[in-house]
Amino acid sequence: xxxxxxxxxxxxxxxxxxxxxxxxxxxxxxxxxxxxxxxxxxxxxxxxxxxxxxxxxxxx
Amino acid sequence: xxxxxxxxxxxxxxxxxxxxxxxxxxxxxxxxxxxxxxxxxxxxxxxxxxxxxxxxxxxxxxxxxxxxxxxxxxxxxxxxxxxxxxxxxxxxxxxxxxxxxxxxxxxxxxxxxxxxxxxxxxxxxxxxxxxxxxxxxxxxxxxxxxxxxxxxxxxxxxxxxxxxxxxxxxxxxxxxxxxxxxxxxxxxxxxxxxxxxxxxxxxxxxxxxxxxxxxxxxxxxxxxxxxxxxxxxxxxxxxxxxxxxxxxxxxxxxxxxxxxxxxxxxxxxxxxxxxxxxxxxxxxxxxxxxxxxxxxxxxxxxxxxxxxxxxxxxxxxxxxxxxxxxxxxxxxxxxxxxxxxxxxxxxxxxxxxxxxxxxxxxxxxxxxxxxxxxxxxxxxxxxxxxxxxxxxxxxxxxxxxxxxxxxxxxxxxxxxxxxxxxxxxxxxxxxxxxxxxxxxxxxxxxxxxxxxxxxxxxxxxxxxxxxxxxxx
Numbered sequence: 001x002x003x004x005x006x007x008x009x010x011x012x013x014x015x016x017x018x019x020x021x022x023x024x025x026x027x028x029x030x031x032x033x034x035x036x037x038x039x040x041x042x043x044x045x046x047x048x049x050x051x052x053x054x055x056x057x058x059x060x
Numbered sequence: 061x062x063x064x065x066x067x068x069x070x071x072x073x074x075x076x077x078x079x080x081x082x083x084x085x086x087x088x089x090x091x092x093x094x095x096x097x098x099x100x101x102x103x104x105x106x107x108x109x110x111x112x113x114x115x116x117x118x119x120x121x122x123x124x125x126x127x128x129x130x131x132x133x134x135x136x137x138x139x140x141x142x143x144x145x146x147x148x149x150x151x152x153x154x155x156x157x158x159x160x161x162x163x164x165x166x167x168x169x170x171x172x173x174x175x176x177x178x179x180x181x182x183x184x185x186x187x188x189x190x191x192x193x194x195x196x197x198x199x200x201x202x203x204x205x206x207x208x209x210x211x212x213x214x215x216x217x218x219x220x221x222x223x224x225x226x227x228x229x230x231x232x233x234x235x236x237x238x239x240x241x242x243x244x245x246x247x248x249x250x251x252x253x254x255x256x257x258x259x260x261x262x263x264x265x266x267x268x269x270x271x272x273x274x275x276x277x278x279x280x281x282x283x284x285x286x287x288x289x290x291x292x293x294x295x296x297x298x299x300x301x302x303x304x305x306x307x308x309x310x311x312x313x314x315x316x317x318x319x320x321x322x323x324x325x326x327x328x329x330x331x332x333x334x335x336x337x338x339x340x341x342x343x344x345x346x347x348x349x350x351x352x353x354x355x356x357x358x359x360x361x362x363x364x365x366x367x368x369x370x371x372x373x374x375x376x377x378x379x380x381x382x383x384x385x386x387x388x389x390x391x392x393x394x395x396x397x398x399x400x401x402x403x404x405x406x407x408x409x410x411x412x413x414x415x416x417x418x419x420x421x422x423x424x425x426x427x428x429x430x431x432x433x434x435x436x437x438x439x440x441x442x443x444x445x446x447x448x449x450x451x452x453x454x455x456x457x458x459x460x461x462x463x464x465x466x467x468x469x470x471x472x473x474x475x476x477x478x479x480x481x482x483x484x485x486x487x488x489x490x491x492x493x494x495x496x497x498x499x500x501x502x503x504x505x506x507x508x509x510x511x512x513x514x515x516x517x518x519x520x521x522x523x524x525x526x527x528x529x530x531x532x
Contacts, residue, residue: 006406014405017387022402024395033403037411039368044414053416054423056269057298 003027067516070228070282074132077124084124084135088117088179091137095181095226100526103201104221106142106152107183113137116179123177132285132308134177138229141215142183143190144273145262146170153264154186155195157385157392167262168294169231169273176289184230185217188397190238190266191378193452195394200448203245205485205519209445212245214238218276219246224524229277229286235266235374237440237463239274240475244440244488247477247514249505250276251283254496255470256301258287259294267377268299270370270467278515280476280506284311287498310499314507318352322504323433325360329462334443340479340487341439344508348437351507356433363465366422369415370464376412379404419468426469430494435504438462440475440488462490472498476505477514486514 003026010016076082092110099105120135140146143153145163147170152159166174173180188195191214201216203209204223211220215232219242222230232239234252243250251274258273265271275286291306324345330338349355379386382401390398429436442461466473471492478489489508493501509515 010402010405016405019390024399028399033406036368036371037407039365040372040411040414040418043362043365043368043418047414047417047421051417051421053413054420056416 067278067518068225068228069279070132070136070277070285071279073136073228074134074285077135078129080124084117084120084179085114087135088113088137088181091181091226094224098224098226098521098524098526101202101207101524102204102220102224102226103199104185104217104224104226105139105182106154106185106198106217107149109146109149109180109182112149113179113181116174120177120179130177131289133173133289135179136177136228137179137181138173138231138286139182139184139218139221139227140170140173140180140231141186141190141218141233143186143233143264144169144183144231146180146183149183151264152183152198153190154188154198155392155394156197157389159392163262165262168259168296169290170262172290172292173231178289181227184215184221184232187214187216187238188394189264189378189382190214190233190235192397192400193394195397203445204524205247206445206483207523208447209485210245210448210451212242212441212445215242215250215276219243219248219250222246222248222276222278223519224521225518229275229282231286231290232274232276233263233266234272234274234467235270236370236467239272239276240440240463240473240488240490243276243475245445245486247486247517248276248278249280249283249477249509249515250274250475251287251498251502252466252473253287253291253306253498254472256297256299257304257306257472257496257498258290259292259297259300261294261296265377265381267374268381269377270374272467280474280502280509281311281313283474284308284499284502306498311506312499312503314503316352317348317504317507320353320435320504321356321433322348322353323356323358323429323436325358325436325438328360328363329438332442332461333439334481336479336481337439337441337443337487340481341489344478344489345437347508347511351511353504358429358433358436362422362425365418366468367461367464369418370468372407372411372415373419373468375401375404376407377404422465423469426471434493434500435497436492438490438492440490444481444483444485444487466492471495472501474501474505476509478508478512479514480517
């Protein structure tokens, strides 16, 4: 994903204000974020339709 | 290395306090002297609460002298991580975002400790908002074994202070390993209980569905003593579950591990493990077998995917909590932490839900594994504590190869010392149990502890001598 796309997602989609620190951080987002996201999405392809999400705040 | 038989433990001192051989006031004064002597180098506290602690110790002493003994924490000095509220004392979260905030009430865990008669000596140093690294304003807590190395985090001040003998126990929090890393890197015991066992009310969240509160101590028995005090249902915490009280009787002093079945996920463990950690871990499982346990090879599949799920959940929840402050108080965050939290804005709701589905699937797999074993053992960390300068160069936020699974699955997990590297840095063994089996985990850990006595090995205290200016 390109830096420009991240910046526009942050500003236009998420309503955030970009500043110097944020702009510097974009390259770090790109390094760590995409592998996690791709891993998560690839894994999801194998889920059976019957698999429900875990309850968020309730111990099982 | 030499063993020190003069180490302070809660269980040992509790007996002496109960028998009126040790005065809580004198014990506190002894520890305050150590704080004065060593804190300047070690930097384990954000706030030392000397005056309040002195009042608590005097109260404990008067109660005990008049025959009102409350139990093994009565008169015992401990610290609490500075994301835990203590009424009328600043709650900094280790950050410069609203560092002067003063809570008006205690956290539930604070109330429970005070009710048990514990003496709260101060607010322990930590990584900013329990994540990543300390804010530069507060500087690093130093590892008592090597001042140039990280102490592990995020409960850094807790682990270092227990190892240095500045407190007898400390309360930390653990979202992906934040109790167990400092326990491993500083060479002490750290217990992350079952999710919902200990109330988080009054504790600043990092990630609501992954946060746990637990003790760091010198021994497994001491961790059990603190757990018995702080566990229990609290209607003010959404995650708290009924019958979450925990009785100290569940901790058993076993002679051996005969009949215990211990799962060893070899193929998962031995990728990218430091040589000394591998040696110590192999030695540890041999010791467990010598104690009578049966080692059972197990396969843990999908662990990388589970770590992706943990990361997506943690960062999404942390971003949700911090979203407003990231804009309105951006200058208060360490920029590196801020960058990590900002990533949370890029996960979609669907990504978060897929992570929760992964969580559900893996919980079911672990139920099956625990039908055949009593616990699973791994090293706590892939390697020993890094040099601070090396740690600061890393940008990745996906740490915690062995610890995160107990958070996302809500399982009790213990770290205990299991050896040392060639450079004399401690190495930790992690013991993960089925949900609500803290007693089993601590009892197994205690047998291992008694066979090795690593808890009696202390660093060279001359490394730390430099009076803390604020206490002189």
